[in-house]
Amino acid sequence: MRKLKIGMISFAHGHAFSYFNALNALPEVEVAGIVDEDKNRVAKITDTYGIPYYSEADELLRTGIDAVVICSENSRHAEFTIAAAKAGKHVLCEKPLGISTAEMEQMIAVCRDHGVQLMTAFPCRYIPAVVQAKEAIDRGEIGEITAIKGTNRGSMPGGWFVDKKLSGGGAVFDHTVHVMDLMRWFLGSDVREVFAYADTRFHELDIDDAGMVHVRFENGVFAVLDPSWSRSKSFPTWGDVTMEITGTKGIISIDSFAQKNEVFSDVTGKAQWSYWGDNMDEYMIRGFVDALLGGKPVPVTGEDGLKAAAVGLAAYESAQAGKPVVLD
């Protein structure tokens, strides 16, 4: 069996640990190197599994790996993706794909020019409820979709996420992309117009942690999305991904993490929801690996990443201007 050799660039985004576990569990994958500016952050993994450590991405990219998984700060996605592409490595890049439309277009172009695939990490496409909702929509079970209300409410992540230079934006950027990608995927249509509010309401921050993003799609469907970091410390889980999809013949409601046990423990001092549903990261990683091994297109592209992130960027433009913004 030919093993796919994958390197990981940066563990700045905590999802890297989950992606590593998913990669490490696949017999057809070898995690062949890890790059992180902070050696201690990844020492447990590199030591336990005997994985080569590099302090610089260039060192990893000179090795014979096939692909990289990038989980750096958002502001460095472009730099690492472009370097990997130039070294002939396929890329799975954490969302949001980049922090400006221009750099995301460049990432896509460089990958194309060097014959490597670029996938955006949108694991929500692998939530079983989302997958089955898409199938039901495609079968026409709710007729034509007319409107969608979504939420991707979360907890305040802190760290570099709240430093605009590194993240590119706060809650509205961080939490618009997942559900916006799902909306685009369900509708097979792109966003034409955005009207949004963005504000700081929940935490003492210099970046937005609250908002409401309204969109109109090319096909006439409208939608709203709450991307706020509004989950209090006392809330029983980190956040949610929900969608209420209204069609001419029915409704589909998605509550992605409803598969949970309720825990009431004096040890933690607060109620907690213990999610027991499938791990979406595992299935997304499998999708990336299968595409590369099978020589097929990756299931979620760089363009998908760009289109979703562009809505987040337009949301800020709209919030600033106080009126709807039309996308190019």
Next chain:
Amino acid sequence: MKVAVVGCGTMGTVHGTDYHRMPGVELTGVCDLDRETARDLAGHLQTKAYFSFEDMMAEAEIDAVSIALPTNLHKEYVMKAADLGKHVICEKPIALTLEDAEEMIAYCQKKGVRLFIGHVVRFFPEYADLKRKLDAGVTGEPGVAHLKRVGSHPGTVKDWYNDFDKSHGVIMDMMIHDIDFARWAYGEVQEVFALNRRSEEQDYALVTLRFAGGAIANLEGHWGYPGAFATAAEFAGKAGIIRLNSRETDSLKLLRNSAAPAGVRGVQVPKSPSYQDPYYYELEHFLACIREGKEPLVSAEDALRALEIVLAALESARTGQPVRLPLKGGAKG
């Protein structure tokens, strides 16, 4: 206290039924142009049926009257009742235009009668509890809220709901409940952005309110929802979150097997039973306000403000632009 009900449809039946069993209150008449409807309700409530407003007002002893007519008729009958010196309890929405609403309020003032508008959600125990918690500060400074109200299309039962000129659709007739509650909870609204799609079978709306204090609320309203009527709300603030969901508070479930009585087989009837319905508390409160001359929990001015937000939402849905309040050309004060 002697009361009468004008209009014997869904809401007139609710008002009449609650008055009928309210201690110290006498239901002296109900009226409807449809004689059978009036007779049916009067029979149930052991009161007298009238087939014209004028006949009832001329004949029956009345201190206060409930107006439970289609919205486009509210102004005419509120003013007629005020002319006769009767206090008025009118169903929501107060009217379809700010000018009408302002005229109704001013007219009742001039005639020395009280005017109450039935924004009943403030009397629903789960919403009242939520408001008390917000006021107690358990969620801290206001942040982002969601309110939801979905159900079947009333136009399938009563034609006037389907006539946009008479009802103005789901935002005006149903979402106005949540609009009033949101304003009660988070204060005055500064800007409104709305998305609305209407067809014969469905009226679906998403309305975002931006409050003067900076908080944001998104309201979802749906006529033509394929499931049972449901409401939900969430208020997330700086210090916590409070939410309610009607689907999760059924305190009684009754499941019948196939050996159940004829005509009912294998049906589930989830219920959230209470000793009184919220309308009872609302009507009891309004009558107490008349008796004791006190200010109501929800005033006609509040109803006017809710109407203004609805009109802003309808304008936003039409133009695709956010609409700032107050609206030009109406709503003094």
